[in-house]
Amino acid sequence: MKKIIDYRTIVGDKVISDIYQKAGALRKKRIININSTYAGGGVAEILGSLVPLMNDVGVQADWRIIRGTPDLFNITKKFHNALQGDNINLSRIKKELYLQANESFSQYAYIDQDCVIVHDPQPLPLIQYYCKQQPWVWRCHIDLSRPNNELWDFLKNYILQYDKIILSSKDYVRADIPIDQVLFQPVIDPLTAKNKHLKDVDVHKYLKKFKIPTDKPLIVQISRFDKWKDPIGVIEVFKKVKKKIDCRLVYCGGMAGDDPEGIIIYEQVKKRANNAISSGDVLLITHENNILVNILQRVAAVILQKSLREGFGLTITEALWKGKPVIASNVGGIPLQIKDNETGLLADPKDYDYIADRIIEIIKNPEPYEKMGKVGREYVREHFLVTRLIEDYFDLAAKMVH
Numbered sequence: 001m002k003k004i005i006d007y008r009t010i011v012g013d014k015v016i017s018d019i020y021q022k023a024g025a026l027r028k029k030r031i032i033n034i035n036s037t038y039a040g041g042g043v044a045e046i047l048g049s050l051v052p053l054m055n056d057v058g059v060q061a062d063w064r065i066i067r068g069t070p071d072l073f074n075i076t077k078k079f080h081n082a083l084q085g086d087n088i089n090l091s092r093i094k095k096e097l098y099l100q101a102n103e104s105f106s107q108y109a110y111i112d113q114d115c116v117i118v119h120d121p122q123p124l125p126l127i128q129y130y131c132k133q134q135p136w137v138w139r140c141h142i143d144l145s146r147p148n149n150e151l152w153d154f155l156k157n158y159i160l161q162y163d164k165i166i167l168s169s170k171d172y173v174r175a176d177i178p179i180d181q182v183l184f185q186p187v188i189d190p191l192t193a194k195n196k197h198l199k200d201v202d203v204h205k206y207l208k209k210f211k212i213p214t215d216k217p218l219i220v221q222i223s224r225f226d227k228w229k230d231p232i233g234v235i236e237v238f239k240k241v242k243k244k245i246d247c248r249l250v251y252c253g254g255m256a257g258d259d260p261e262g263i264i265i266y267e268q269v270k271k272r273a274n275n276a277i278s279s280g281d282v283l284l285i286t287h288e289n290n291i292l293v294n295i296l297q298r299v300a301a302v303i304l305q306k307s308l309r310e311g312f313g314l315t316i317t318e319a320l321w322k323g324k325p326v327i328a329s330n331v332g333g334i335p336l337q338i339k340d341n342e343t344g345l346l347a348d349p350k351d352y353d354y355i356a357d358r359i360i361e362i363i364k365n366p367e368p369y370e371k372m373g374k375v376g377r378e379y380v381r382e383h384f385l386v387t388r389l390i391e392d393y394f395d396l397a398a399k400m401v402h
């Protein structure tokens with residue numbers, strides 16, 4: 001069972017006491033979160049910790065997922081891509097299927113909580129199928145800085161019905177939305193299987209179990225097989241590095257339940273890395289396993305996050321928490337956590353030579369980068385642990401729920 005008190009040694013007494021105080025003011029209040037998957041991706045990761053910890057301190061928190069059909073997730077993945085700048089053919093049928101799935105879910109989910117938090121675009125229109133009796137908050141985890149205009153205009157029909165919007169970065173705040181927009185940066189849970197401290201003996205045991213060789217330095221990117229994570233670019237950078245230094249690449253990407261493109265992108269990556277996969281220099285991993293992610297992040301020589309767009313990038317937060325040298329793209333929410341040359345390295349994702357050279361440098365001379373990793377860990381402790389998010393939500397609820 002998750003208990004807030006277990007975080008005391010990590011965040012200190014004051015944070016724990018503040019959480020109890022704030023929960024006291026909300027005792028017996030009920031909050032429901034609605035998103036589109038229980039597993040895979042950052043939102044599920046956060047809710048998996050947030051919801052039980054809220055319950056532990058006496059605020060009644062709930063988590064439901066929208067009953068989605070493959071149709072819905074195909075459409076909402078296109079929406080996700082278009083919100084990040086892609087074109088979309090926004091046909092009548094797409095809009096209808098999207099709305100029908102939401103309407104249908106409303107007949108399965110009775111909502112009478114004191115506050116409703118809807119995550120991302122998939123369940124966004126739900127609001128119009130309820131007789132709204134409480135504050136509704138739209139928590140959007142996506143980079144909204146350059147959405148496709150037609151789609152944005154369509155989604156605004158539903159967004160405008162909300163009482164509050166939560167975004168991850170001030171760069172995503174929309175001047176064309178007359179609703180209060182607040183910033184909550186995402187967080188990790190330091191006590192989950194993915195982030196907890198592991199003894200060397202356990203690390204070795206699991207490396208053997210998952211057949212991960214450590215005879216050469218490992219470059220690791222943990223990401224869904226998604227074009228915005230640029231897996232093809234990762235392979236190209238690796239080829240450049242490999243010409244100058246002997247190493248391996250591990251790309252670990254489980255398939256999220258609400259991401260139908262994963263398998264297609266995986267096949268493309270496999271094709272591009274064909275020879276390197278046969279020689280064992282590139283390992284593509286597709287099963288979701290939290291301990292495996294933890295271990296890969298711990299044994300990596302370098303953590304890479306070569307995203308082209310990134311709302312925030314929890315994989316980076318996780319790597320920093322493990323004190324690892326990280327090189328990541330200077331896009332979206334990534335600079336909120338990577339301060340160039342302080343907590344890690346930032347790079348232009350198109351500059352393959354620069355990224356490859358920095359990776360080689362880190363492998364050859366790790367010491368200064370390990371120091372950055374330690375600074376990164378403290379930065380995460382201060383800003384990006386789940387205890388901070390609990391306080392953010394309690395502060396918000398205290399203002400909205402009566």
Ligand code: UDP
Pocket residue numbers: 040041042043045194222223224252253254255286287288289290293312313314315316318
């Ligand atoms: N993740 C995982 N296994 C994988 C790939 C990703 O557990 O094979 C997790 C990763 O550790 C992180 C989350 O999924 O906690 C991804 O969050 P992020 O914000 O980096 O990206 P998103 O997938 O939400 O775009």
